[in-house]
Amino acid sequence: MYAIHANTIHNKWDSSLKPVISVKPGETITIDSREASDGQVVPSSTASDLLKLDFSIIHPLTGPIEIVGAEPGDALEIEFLNFQTKGWGWTGVLPGFGFLANEPYTTPIDLSGPALKIWKVENEATAKFGDLEIRIPSRPFPGVIGTGLATRGRFSTIPPRENGGNMDVKHLTKGAKLFLPVFVKGALLSLGDTHVAQGDGEVCGTAIEAPMEVTIKVSLHKNAGISQPIFETNSVNDSAFREYLAYPGIDPNLWEAAKKSIKGIISILSSFMTPVEAYMLASVAVDMKVSQVVDVPNWIVTAYLPKEIFPEDARSKISFLR
Amino acid sequence: MYAIHANTIHNKWDSSLKPVISVKPGETITIDSREASDGQVVPSSTASDLLKLDFSIIHPLTGPIEIVGAEPGDALEIEFLNFQTKGWGWTGVLPGFGFLANEPYTTPIDLSGPALKIWKVENEATAKFGDLEIRIPSRPFPGVIGTGLATRGRFSTIPPRENGGNMDVKHLTKGAKLFLPVFVKGALLSLGDTHVAQGDGEVCGTAIEAPMEVTIKVSLHKNAGISQPIFETNSVNDSAFREYLAYPGIDPNLWEAAKKSIKGIISILSSFMTPVEAYMLASVAVDMKVSQVVDVPNWIVTAYLPKEIFPEDARSKISFLR
Numbered sequence: 001m002y003a004i005h006a007n008t009i010h011n012k013w014d015s016s017l018k019p020v021i022s023v024k025p026g027e028t029i030t031i032d033s034r035e036a037s038d039g040q041v042v043p044s045s046t047a048s049d050l051l052k053l054d055f056s057i058i059h060p061l062t063g064p065i066e067i068v069g070a071e072p073g074d075a076l077e078i079e080f081l082n083f084q085t086k087g088w089g090w091t092g093v094l095p096g097f098g099f100l101a102n103e104p105y106t107t108p109i110d111l112s113g114p115a116l117k118i119w120k121v122e123n124e125a126t127a128k129f130g131d132l133e134i135r136i137p138s139r140p141f142p143g144v145i146g147t148g149l150a151t152r153g154r155f156s157t158i159p160p161r162e163n164g165g166n167m168d169v170k171h172l173t174k175g176a177k178l179f180l181p182v183f184v185k186g187a188l189l190s191l192g193d194t195h196v197a198q199g200d201g202e203v204c205g206t207a208i209e210a211p212m213e214v215t216i217k218v219s220l221h222k223n224a225g226i227s228q229p230i231f232e233t234n235s236v237n238d239s240a241f242r243e244y245l246a247y248p249g250i251d252p253n254l255w256e257a258a259k260k261s262i263k264g265i266i267s268i269l270s271s272f273m274t275p276v277e278a279y280m281l282a283s284v285a286v287d288m289k290v291s292q293v294v295d296v297p298n299w300i301v302t303a304y305l306p307k308e309i310f311p312e313d314a315r316s317k318i319s320f321l322r
Numbered sequence: 323m324y325a326i327h328a329n330t331i332h333n334k335w336d337s338s339l340k341p342v343i344s345v346k347p348g349e350t351i352t353i354d355s356r357e358a359s360d361g362q363v364v365p366s367s368t369a370s371d372l373l374k375l376d377f378s379i380i381h382p383l384t385g386p387i388e389i390v391g392a393e394p395g396d397a398l399e400i401e402f403l404n405f406q407t408k409g410w411g412w413t414g415v416l417p418g419f420g421f422l423a424n425e426p427y428t429t430p431i432d433l434s435g436p437a438l439k440i441w442k443v444e445n446e447a448t449a450k451f452g453d454l455e456i457r458i459p460s461r462p463f464p465g466v467i468g469t470g471l472a473t474r475g476r477f478s479t480i481p482p483r484e485n486g487g488n489m490d491v492k493h494l495t496k497g498a499k500l501f502l503p504v505f506v507k508g509a510l511l512s513l514g515d516t517h518v519a520q521g522d523g524e525v526c527g528t529a530i531e532a533p534m535e536v537t538i539k540v541s542l543h544k545n546a547g548i549s550q551p552i553f554e555t556n557s558v559n560d561s562a563f564r565e566y567l568a569y570p571g572i573d574p575n576l577w578e579a580a581k582k583s584i585k586g587i588i589s590i591l592s593s594f595m596t597p598v599e600a601y602m603l604a605s606v607a608v609d610m611k612v613s614q615v616v617d618v619p620n621w622i623v624t625a626y627l628p629k630e631i632f633p634e635d636a637r638s639k640i641s642f643l644r
Contacts, residue, residue, distance in 0.1 A: 075643065099615045159620040160572050168614035169570060169624055179642070205616045225644030230586070231568050236609070236626055237559040246553050248491060250482050254577045258612055264552070287558070288612040290580055290623060292490035293421045294527045298481040301612060302491055304558055320501070321397065322547030 006032035006211070009060040009192070013155040013165065015148035015184045019066035022186075025220035028081065033142065033194045034060045035090070035211045043088045043118050050092050050114040059144060059157040059166070063190030067218055070187035075224030076147060078178045078189070082215040083140035089119040089196045089210030091127075091280045098205035099262065100279065109266070109275040111204075117280055125196050125208050129281055130273030134309050136197045136285055137240040140212055141173040143195050143202075147180045148188030157193075164229045168207070170198045176233040181226050189218065197284055203262050204283035241306035245318060252297040258288060261303035268320045269305070285309050328354035328533070331382040331514070335477040335487065337470035337506045341388035344508075347542035350403065355464065355516045356382045357412070357533045365410045365440050372414050372436040381466060381479040381488070385512030389540055392509035397546030398469060400500045400511070404537040405462035411441040411518045411532030413449075413602045420527035421584065422601065431588070431597040433526075439602055447518050447530050451603050452595030456631050458519045458607055459562040462534055463495040465517050465524075469502045470510030479515075486551045490529070492520045493555040500553045503546070511540065519606055525584050526605035563628035567640060574619040580610060583625035590642045591627070607631050 008020040023029055035041065038060040040053055067076060093113030096102070100111050119125040125136045144157055146164035160167045164180045172178055180189075191214060198207035245268065249260030265286050269278035282303070291300035307315045330342040345351055357363065360382040362375055389398060415435030418424070422433050441447040447458045466479055468486035482489045486502045494500055502511075513536060520529035567590065571582030587608050591600035604625070613622035629637045 097616070159617055160570075160614075160622060161620065162572075166617045167570060167572075167622060168617060169568075169622065170613070171566075171568065171624075171626075200611045200613055202614045202616050221643055223644060226642060228572065228586075229570055230590075230642050231570075233566050233568055233626075234564050236566050237561065237563060239559065239561075241559060242556050244493075244555050244558050246491075246493065246555055246558075248482075248489060248551055248553075250484075250489075250550065254580065255575075255615075258576065258615060264550075289522045290610040290612060291492070291522055292482075292524045293577075293580060294419070294524050295481055295488045295490060298483065300482060300489060300491065302493075304493075304555075320548060320552050321543055322545060 002027060002029040004031045004062055006034045006062050009062055011057060011059050011061060011157060013149050013157060015152060015188060017064050019064050019186060019188060022066040022068055023218060024068045025218060028215060028217045030213055030215045031062050031191060032213050033062050033192050033211060035209045036193045041090045045116060047114040047116040050094055050116055059193050061144060061190040061192035064148060064188035066186035067189060067220055070182045070220055071185055072183055073223050074182040075221040075226050076180045076182060076187055076189060077219040077221060079217045080172065080174050080176050081217055083174060084213040085121045085138060085140060085196055086211050087121055089121045089125055089208040090116060091208055091284055092116045092206050093204050093276055093280060099203040111276050111279045113276060115276040115280060119208050121196050121210060129277045132272055132314055133311055136309055139173050139197045141170060141195055142191040142214060143168045143193030145191040147182055148184040150183035162228045166193065167229065168202050170200060171233040171235050172231060173235050175235060176231055178229060178231045179226055180229055199282060199284055199286040200288040202283055204279045206283060208284050241308050243307040244304045245307060246302050246304045248291060248300045248302045250298050250300050254299050254301065257299050258301040261288060261301045265303045265305050324349060324351040326353045326384055328356045328384050331384055333379060333381050333383060333479060335471050335479060337474060337510060339386050341386050341508060341510060344388040344390055345540060346390045347540060350537060350539045352535055352537045353384050353513060354535050355384050355514050355533060358515045358531045363412045367438060369436040369438040372416055372438055381515050383466060383512040383514035386470060386510035388508035389511060389542060392504045392542055393507055394505055395545050396504040397543045397548050398502045398504060398509055398511060399541040399543060401539040402494065402496050402498050403539055405496060406535040407443045407460060407462060407518055408533050409443055411443045411447055411530040412438060413530055413606055414438045414528050415526050415598055415602060421525040433598050433601045435598060437598040437602060441530050443518050443532060451599045454594055454636055455633055458631055461495050461519045463492060463517055464513040464536060465490045465515030467513040469504055470506040472505035484550045488515065489551065490524050492522060493557050494553060495557050497557060498553055498555040500551060501548055502551055503548050521604060521606055521608040522610040524605055526601045528605060530606050563630050565629040566626045567629060568624050568626045570613060570622045570624045572620050572622050576621050576623065579621050580623040583610060583623045587625045587627050
């Protein structure tokens with residue numbers, strides 16, 4: 001059983017970094033993770049503070065962790081055992097960043113930000129959107145988790161890659177097993193950018209960003225024959241949700257279809273909150289599925305809004321009819 | 323309570339068609355639906371029969387149904403009450419059609435077809451893939467359901483549109499409520515292309531295609547203010563599935579990311595069956611989610627393969643490790 005404090009951080013992928021700890025395969029590690037802004041957003045922050053963000057220090061990753069005996073061609077198996085949140089989290093819209101940044105709207109819907117929500121986080125995350133008290137079940141996962149890259153140099157943490165990295169896949173939560181290829185001796189595993197909850201897509205660019213302790217068990221598969229991340233998960237079907245309102249985005253371009261689906265949900269939610277609040281809520285709670293990619297020439301991406309996040313007496317009012 | 327036999331079909335959208343029945347809002351209708359090939363595929367068919375398909379008669383739709391009092395600007399609310407399957411279904415790969423038609427592969431993986439599976443359909447659909455007896459829970463829905471188009475003329479049933487049509491959204495199953503805009507007097511509702519089950523994406527171009535009886539209740543919302551399909555559903559979280567194997571497709575193009583995710587699953591399944599069988603299995607059982615669209619420049623679409631479709635003793639062997 002190992003523990004790594006979040007004072008040992010880096011925020012570029014860099015395989016020349018010295019490991020902060022050396023761990024044998026099969027051992028359990030508790031890793032303290034800062035939130036994505038590295039302390040620039042705190043529970044008392046306001047939206048205008050986001051305009052002062054120093055992007056050069058975002059994504060503080062705890063690590064790298066050396067896995068004893070790991071060599072190129074092997075795979076790490078990372079089992080997510082536990083997540084301990086710390087009472088709060090945040091969701092923000094940073095001007096110029098996000099799926100709908102600078103998106104032309106036919107009606108004057110302003111999604112540009114800055115905008116910020118601070119969440120209270122326990123078994124669920126709670127915050128007010130418009131007049132509605134929203135409750136999102138806590139489903140924590142690391143937005144970023146990856147191994148050291150084969151190529152020497154310092155690489156941005158923003159794009160996900162063959163080493164994993166900033167995948168932002170919401171199902172890498174408790175019970176999941178993530179398999180990552182090893183590219184360098186010792187594997188050099190790091191994680192950070194921890195999220196309390198997220199919708200598929202992370203559309204506004206942030207999830208419920210929060211510091212937390214992550215407990216993982218790391219195993220080693222020699223000469224495993226994988227070239228990119230693969231995972232097993234038991235959290236796809238979320239028993240907290242049953243009733244969904246769904247908006248199909250129909251378009252000959254899959255990217256535009258996805259945009260239409262999210263815009264449809266934002267449009268519906270905007271009767272109950274500001275559009276930028278709706279955008280943030282979509283980012284933390286709305287799922288996106290590729291419904292079909294074969295009905296030439298119009299593909300469909302559908303956005304699913306779970307009704308259970310709303311107060312019980314408000315659910316029947318979340319309507320799209322005039 | 324109305325019933326419509328499947329001898330009253332059409333296979334183009336055409337708002338000049340005379341309704342086959344006139345139904346008052348609030349009534350229940352049982353609609354008999356042929357399968358998508360209109361009888362060209364039968365339980366004794368073989369793959370080579372697919373080469374003789376006459377595409378001019380596919381998508382026989384039952385209808386159109388006039389909804390009394392429906393006018394342009396209104397919306398139909400269609401509640402799916404029941405689906406009665408008829409013992410069999412089929413899944414096929416038609417040369418030149420499907421998400422991975424003509425896709426270049428680095429290894430010689432042949433997905434071109436023709437290929438055909440005939441399923442036995444009861445509470446679940448069963449068929450053999452390789453040596454494995456596959457069981458897919460029955461989750462029936464109409465691939466095509468739509469209202470008459472505002473524009474006069476005859477229009478292909480293949481692309482989905484503002485009237486719904488060939489949406490192939492798997493969650494339009496029992497319990498779902500679909501809202502469709504009305505463009506012409508009487509609404510002119512038709513449905514067909516019924517599926518026993520489908521994965522998100524319908525990647526090989528067909529689902530488990532099957533004839534069935536569909537019972538719906540149709541309500542009318544006057545002057546509803548919707549311009550495209552929207553639905554409510556309670557079937558997103560499928561309690562039949564818990565354990566998934568998942569493959570993230572990472573690419574700067576969302577379409578390519580989706581392809582990579584499905585190719586990853588096909589590659590894993592191809593240890594247990596032929597690649598074209600894996601392609602068909604992905605089409606009926608693998609879900610696809612848009613994991614993130616904000617981590618510049620690499621987006622992620624993840625494909626999720628439910629392990630419970632495999633025989634219990636085979637599940638632990640479905641591995642991607644060498």
